[in-house]
Amino acid sequence: MSLTDKAIARIRRMIREGELLPGSKLPPEQQLAAELGLSRNLMREAVKSLVVARVLEIRRGDGTYVTSLAPGLLLEGLGGAVELLQGDTVLELTEVRRLFEPVATALAATRISDEDLAEVERHLAAMRDARDDVELLTRHDAAFHRAVIRATGNETLATLLEHISGRTVRARVWRGLADAEAAGRTIAEHEAILDALAARDPNLAQAAALMHVNTTERWLRDHLADGEEIPAATGPQPTVPLRT
Template sequence: MALTDDAIARLRNMIQSGELPPGARLPSEQQLAAQMGLSRSGVREAVKVLESARVLDVRRGDGTYVTSLAPRLLLEGLGFAVELLRGDTLREVMEVRRMLEPSATALAAARITDEQVEALAGLVDRMGTVAGDAEALMECDIQFHQLVAGATGNETLTSLLEGLSGRTVRARIWRGLIEGNVAGATVDEHRAIFLALRARDQPLAYAAALLHVNTSEAWLRTIVKPQRPD
């Protein structure tokens, strides 16, 4: 493991320094091992780890390349990890979302395009017609928040928010909202966010998003009980 960690660190430094920029083809495994003074097995394992992290792209029969290093690739694993979280840890994720989402929505209010506003209007209208259908509401909800995050023009922020708002988490929240007969109120919260964005009103967009996240977090707390120590 120590040799693998060393190889990972050296490859990372080569990428960070620009010696291996995005899209660059890595030297052969044998050449890398000789260059680093490490075993081929250590280099091979390091490449596997960095491939899993979407840093490297191994193309069979062609070679190994540095990916684009785009945030959507590097942060892809975040959403998978969030889907596996439970209990208090999942509630911590909601706290992080509460910190990020209102600020992102305020930023979107300053940058959103007319086309994005029109798309959000269609989603809000659809949400109003499918009230009571958890699956349909969840799909609209996912698209709505993806559009809002995309309107920020910040790919890193968009990737983080998408990772923190996994499908499983949203499904559980929407089921709780419908069972509690308050889904309509939550749809109204989406409409309030939309109206603030359409008005390009940043403080109002922040407040509307904060209210919405607080509602989701409150319902999550009713279905995810705190874990008790053994």
């Protein structure tokens, strides 16, 4: 480990062991450096790295603070890392989605509120309206799943799946463009998920979600095996916002 890495590890340990709590202010740089036996330059570099990692935040004119350490904040960098994955990793991410999302959907069925259910239904209605617009349908498809996963109330799970699933959106658009019947099947599969959620039936919800993700994975696997490539995005892909 470099000296900077050791400094980072020491600050992380202080947070992990409760010496520095979420939202607390760090001692002045000179004092903290002396307490840890580090130079001020090393301390400054460690703080910069932890700011980038969303562990610390610098408030100009006030000092350096520990962030909330919320999962959505700490896992923020995962999305950027996933976007840089190369080769056949889109298929690997689809496999990961298949492992996580059906179980998460089952959990959502046990916790979903009437308000959450209405949000899921709203995106399904938008998917029906966008049947002939693959890009828009896919954005509402992604928003549908985000609403389902958020209904679990598990921020860590929601953040992980958001970053994993987001990288597969382009593949789903490709399927919609290449398969004339994909829109109808996709909507029907989402209707099955909604029905299971409305019934608060976790087993049925898990089965419906597994069927849906598996269909996409199988299509993607077959076409990549034939040497086809996922078309690059032609522009920025805005997401459909969820109500808060």
